[in-house]
Amino acid sequence: MIGFGAIGQVVADGIIAGRAGNARLVAVLEQFAQEYRAAGHQLACDPTITFTEDAARFNAAQFDLAVEVAGQEALKCHALEVVQRGRDILVASIGAFTDEVFFDRLLESAAEHGARVLLTSGALPAVDWMSAAALAGEGTVSITQSKPVESWRGTPAAKMVDLDGLRAATCFFESSAREAASRFPKSSNITAMLALSTVGFDETKVRLVADPTRVEMHTLIEFHSRAGSLRVEWQGVPLARNPSTSADVPLTVIKGIRNLCSTVHYGL
Numbered sequence: 001m002i003g004f005g006a007i008g009q010v011v012a013d014g015i016i017a018g019r020a021g022n023a024r025l026v027a028v029l030e031q032f033a034q035e036y037r038a039a040g041h042q043l044a045c046d047p048t049i050t051f052t053e054d055a056a057r058f059n060a061a062q063f064d065l066a067v068e069v070a071g072q073e074a075l076k077c078h079a080l081e082v083v084q085r086g087r088d089i090l091v092a093s094i095g096a097f098t099d100e101v102f103f104d105r106l107l108e109s110a111a112e113h114g115a116r117v118l119l120t121s122g123a124l125p126a127v128d129w130m131s132a133a134a135l136a137g138e139g140t141v142s143i144t145q146s147k148p149v150e151s152w153r154g155t156p157a158a159k160m161v162d163l164d165g166l167r168a169a170t171c172f173f174e175s176s177a178r179e180a181a182s183r184f185p186k187s188s189n190i191t192a193m194l195a196l197s198t199v200g201f202d203e204t205k206v207r208l209v210a211d212p213t214r215v216e217m218h219t220l221i222e223f224h225s226r227a228g229s230l231r232v233e234w235q236g237v238p239l240a241r242n243p244s245t246s247a248d249v250p251l252t253v254i255k256g257i258r259n260l261c262s263t264v265h266y267g268l
Contacts, residue, residue: 002058002078003070004030004043004051006241007092010250011069011257012043020254021261025049027061029070029078055081065090065260069253072096072185079106083115090118090256092249094192095181098201120256123219123246124190124197126232128267131197136227139199143177143191146209146218151243156183161210169211177204184208186244190219198223217246 001008008028015025027050028043030036034053036044044051050061059081066082068075072093082089083106097103110117121127133139149163157163161172173180178201181192188206195204211218217236223229236246259265 001025001027002029002066002068002074004028004033004036005070006239007245007250007253008069009241010239011067011253014250014254015257016043020257021259023065023257023261026063027052027058029053029055029058031074059085064088065257067253067257068092069250076102079117080109083110083117084113086113086115088116088118088260090120090253090260092120092122092253093185093189094119094122094196095185095189097192097196098178098182118256118260119193119196120249121252122190122193122249123217123236123252124193124221125234126221126230127193127197130194130221130223130230133223133225133227133230134198136225139223139225140203141194141198141221141223142205142207143194143222144207144209144220145188145190146211146214146220148214148217148238148243149210149212151217151238152210153244155186155244157208157210163210166210166212169209169213171207171209173206173208175206177201177206180206180208186242194221 012025014020015023031053033051052058055078066087066089068089069092072095075093075096079089106117149166152163157172161170177191177195180188191206195201217238220233222231236248239245239247
C-alpha cells in the first residue's frame with residue numbers, strides 16, 4: 001500500500017480485519033514511516049510488514065497489487081515503478097490523470113509489462129451505469145459538490161471565499177472537471193472519476209459549494225445520454241481523520257480489493 005494517512009489507515013484496518021477478502025497486507029510505503037515507528041504504532045512496528053519510507057525496499061517486497069491512497073504527487077512518483085514490475089495498481093488519487101502525459105505514459109507502461117491500472121469509484125455512486133450509458137453517445141454530465149466549511153479549510157477554497165464569514169451556501173467554483181480535479185486534489189478526485197468514466201475532463205461540468213449550514217457532504221449528479229438519464233443525489237459523512245474526504249472513500253478501496261480477490265465481482 002502506498003500511503004498511510006487517514007484513508008490508508010482505514011484501508012489497512014479493513015484488510016487486517018478480513019473485510020477485503022483474502023488480501024494480505026505485506027508492505028506500506030509511507031513518507032512518515034519513521035515517525036509512526038517512533039510513536040509505537042502497532043502496524044508500523046509489525047515485523048511481518050515492510051513499513052518503510054524507502055521506495056526501493058517497498059518495491060522489493062513480494063506483492064501482486066499496489067493500492068495507492070497517498071495523493072496525486074505520490075501516485076506520480078511511484079506508479080510507474082509498480083507497473084514496470086508487472087504489478088497491478090489500484091488508484092484512489094484519480095485527479096492526477098488530468099495530467100494526460102503522465103496518464104498516457106502509465107497506461108503504455110502497464111500494457112508493455114502486463115499490468116493493469118485500476119480506478120476506485122471513490123465517493124461516486126452509479127459509475128457503472130453512467131459509464132455504460134455514455135457508450136450510447138451524446139452524453140452530458142454535471143456534478144455539484146456541497147461540503148461543510150470545515151471540509152474546505154486547507155484547500156484553495158480558503159483563498160477564493162471567506163469561509164469564516166459565510167452565512168449561506170456559496171458556490172465559489174464553476175468550471176470543468178479537469179480544472180476542479182487539478183486545483184482541488186484532496187477534494188475532487190470524484191470529479192475526475194466521473195469525467196473519465198463518461199464524457200471526459202473538459203466536458204464534465206463542476207460546481208463546488210461551501211455550506212456553513214451543513215455537517216454532511218452533499219453531492220448532486222445529473223447525467224443524460226441517448227441510453228437514458230439519471231439524477232442522483234446523496235449525502236456523505238466526512239471522514240473523521242480527514243474532513244475533506246468522505247467516509248465512504250476508504251470503503252470503496254476495501255471493496256475494490258475484495259472484488260479483485262474474489263471469484264465473483266459485483267458491479268463489473
